[in-house]
Amino acid sequence: MYEPSSALKGKQAVFEAHPENAAVKALADLATDAKYDRAELTITVARENIVAACRAIQQAGYVFFEDATAVDWYPSEPRFQVTYHILSFAMKQRVRLVVRLDSESASLDSITDVWPSANFYEREIFDLFGIHFGGHPNLTRIMMPADWKGHPLRKDYPVEGYR
Amino acid sequence: MASTVTELTGRAAIDPGIDDVIANSAQNRQNEPPRDQTMIINMGPQHPSTHGVLRLVIEVDGETIVGLAPDIGYLHTGIEKTCEAKFYQQVVPLTDRIDYLCPMTNNLAYCLAVEKLLGLEIPERAQYLRVLFNELTRIQSHLVWLGTHAMDIGALTVFLYCFREREQLLRIFEAVSGQRMMTSYVRVGGLSLEPPRDLYATIRTFLKEFPAHIDEYEGLLQTNPIWMNRLKGVGYLSPEDAIALGVTGPPLRASGVDFDVRRDMPYSGYEKFQFNVPTSTIGDVWARYIVRMQEFRESVKICLQALDGLPEGRITADAPKIILPNREEMKTQMESLIHHFKIVTEGFGVPAGEVCSSVEAPHGMMNYYVVSDGTAKPYRVHMRNPGFATLQALETMCKGRLLADVVAVIGSIDIVLGEIDR
Numbered sequence: 174m175y176e177p178s179s180a181l182k183g184k185q186a187v188f189e190a191h192p193e194n195a196a197v198k199a200l201a202d203l204a205t206d207a208k209y210d211r212a213e214l215t216i217t218v219a220r221e222n223i224v225a226a227c228r229a230i231q232q233a234g235y236v237f238f239e240d241a242t243a244v245d246w247y248p249s250e251p252r253f254q255v256t257y258h259i260l261s262f263a264m265k266q267r268v269r270l271v272v273r274l275d276s277e278s279a280s281l282d283s284i285t286d287v288w289p290s291a292n293f294y295e296r297e298i299f300d301l302f303g304i305h306f307g308g309h310p311n312l313t314r315i316m317m318p319a320d321w322k323g324h325p326l327r328k329d330y331p332v333e334g335y336r
Numbered sequence: 337m338a339s340t341v342t343e344l345t346g347r348a349a350i351d352p353g354i355d356d357v358i359a360n361s362a363q364n365r366q367n368e369p370p371r372d373q374t375m376i377i378n379m380g381p382q383h384p385s386t387h388g389v390l391r392l393v394i395e396v397d398g399e400t401i402v403g404l405a406p407d408i409g410y411l412h413t414g415i416e417k418t419c420e421a422k423f424y425q426q427v428v429p430l431t432d433r434i435d436y437l438c439p440m441t442n443n444l445a446y447c448l449a450v451e452k453l454l455g456l457e458i459p460e461r462a463q464y465l466r467v468l469f470n471e472l473t474r475i476q477s478h479l480v481w482l483g484t485h486a487m488d489i490g491a492l493t494v495f496l497y498c499f500r501e502r503e504q505l506l507r508i509f510e511a512v513s514g515q516r517m518m519t520s521y522v523r524v525g526g527l528s529l530e531p532p533r534d535l536y537a538t539i540r541t542f543l544k545e546f547p548a549h550i551d552e553y554e555g556l557l558q559t560n561p562i563w564m565n566r567l568k569g570v571g572y573l574s575p576e577d578a579i580a581l582g583v584t585g586p587p588l589r590a591s592g593v594d595f596d597v598r599r600d601m602p603y604s605g606y607e608k609f610q611f612n613v614p615t616s617t618i619g620d621v622w623a624r625y626i627v628r629m630q631e632f633r634e635s636v637k638i639c640l641q642a643l644d645g646l647p648e649g650r651i652t653a654d655a656p657k658i659i660l661p662n663r664e665e666m667k668t669q670m671e672s673l674i675h676h677f678k679i680v681t682e683g684f685g686v687p688a689g690e691v692c693s694s695v696e697a698p699h700g701m702m703n704y705y706v707v708s709d710g711t712a713k714p715y716r717v718h719m720r721n722p723g724f725a726t727l728q729a730l731e732t733m734c735k736g737r738l739l740a741d742v743v744a745v746i747g748s749i750d751i752v753l754g755e756i757d758r
Contacts, residue, residue: 174454174455174456174655175453175454175455175687175689176455177687177688180689210689210690211452211453211455211689211691213690213691213692215690236579237579237582238582239582239694239701239703239720240703240705240718240720240725242705242716242718244690244707244715244716245716256690256705256718258692258703258705258720262593262595262600265600265601266601267692267694269690269692288580288582289580289581289728290580290581290582290725290728292728293724293725293727293728294725301416314409315408315409316408316409316412316757316758317409317412318409325414325417326416326417330417332417332418332420332421333421
């Protein structure tokens with residue numbers, strides 16, 4: 174069974190335990206927080222650094238963008254967590270990048286310049302969470318109809334019944 | 337405010353797809369034909385060769401494609417939202433319905449994520465059976481791909497042959513889980529039932545006969561001049577584009593990138609099996625056909641190894657507070673009855689955290705990202721389905737080719753709209 178004490182939390186603890194990890198080396202300056210839990214590495218970066226962080230780990234060998242999604246931690250703040258999963262074919266490991274956003278300013282830069290495959294995923298987050306991506310080539314709704322009101326995956330949007 | 341949807345005006349208000357196409361084609365085209373020479377064609381959502389409810393807005397100059405934009409969401413049912421309102425064990429039947437051609441793979445990907453959150457050890461027998469049924473699911477899914485792909489090109493006979501073999505596989509799934517398609521066979525902590533004892537002989541008979549059937553399909557297609565002309569050189573995708581556009585699975589390997597989750601990041605005991613990962617460097621529709629035909633044979637090999645090496649033992653982990661007891665125990669033992677009642681009414685708590693599990697589905701890499709807040713219901717479930725990302729590469733594969741090639745390319749990426757729209 175899972176032991177919560179086995180998780181490493183905090184930038185210093187993770188970076189000292191895994192100094193050889195390519196993502197740890199590449200993001201030494203940009204990371205604000207880190208977690209190593211259940212053999213998965215999570216690195217938090219500030220919202221203004223997301224494009225720089227993506228470029229840095231792309232250089233470090235994490236060439237394949239897998240997916241991006243968001244988690245709504247309503248009502249606590251910062252409300253939104255945008256999660257990116259990036260994979261390295263050569264090292265056979267993935268890294269999870271996390272950006273936290275306040276509900277007041279739910280927007281960050283698009284990473285479609287680094288990985289064009291982020292296009293649909295950012296449109297999906299925009300559609301279902303209402304998070305805005307600056308610099309996205311075509312930020313329109315992808316799942317819901319164009320005239321839909323509201324963002325269904327937000328926690329204050331009911332699962333059933335009237336909105 | 338950024339979170340509101342932009343008001344659409346003019347032509348885009350009538351049809352939001354058209355402006356996407358014009359913006360895209362203007363960006364990407366080298367020798368732009370004058371605007372009055374091109375025409376916009378709508379394909380789908382009720383089109384027989386889009387394999388569901390895919391809508392494509394295509395801009396053509398004569399018969400040459402200069403722009404293409406997929407319009408998806410017609411099958412969006414909000415499964416990710418529904419998951420947040422269910423107990424962990426109640427999500428399993430929902431995952432069947434995402435990609436209805438590979439239910440076992442979906443079940444497995446979700447269960448692996450929850451088991452990782454819980455830190456459960458799965459018995460070896462359950463792992464082998466999971467591998468066995470996953471590979472049978474892969475054969476079943478590829479049979480639907482081959483049948484419909486050939487039918488789109490005009491070879492109708494192959495479809496009937498493929499569905500003849502698929503019927504045998506669906507009967508095997510029915511025997512093991514009670515359902516032909518929505519199996520929900522893989523459960524958190526193991527499997528739902530021990531397979532019937534005479535089923536192994538049925539599977540062995542199928543595996544023994546199946547290689548001859550593959551030869552039969554190849555006899556119908558491989559040297560058929562129409563099939564070769566429609567497939568060779570069509571829908572080229574370079575390895576750089578494949579990586580940049582998020583393509584996974586057989587299309588990625590057909591473009592020359594040698595990556596398979598089963599071999600490179602093994603799950604559920606795949607490291608114990610010997611198999612090859614077929615690749616090709618040609619990168620066109622023909623290469624994807626060749627790669628999938630070879631995957632048939634590799635899957636047969638893995639299934640036989642799983643049957644030969646199948647160990648004895650339990651099919652569920654030893655965790656009575658998470659896994660439902662079997663009916664006999666539940667009706668004879670007090671403890672089991674209590675556990676049964678607790679699991680059904682309250683679910684089971686999962687330690688807080690976030691995990692990502694990934695498996696090699698028949699269509700490509702499938703990831704489940706599950707976030708837990710410590711309660712009995714998942715806080716967030718996100719599925720990375722291969723088709724969603726692969727669809728972004730459709731324009732690159734079709735641009736500059738003829739309109740008729742779109743059908744061949746859609747067939748070659750093996751599209752299932754259920755997994756794309758979720």
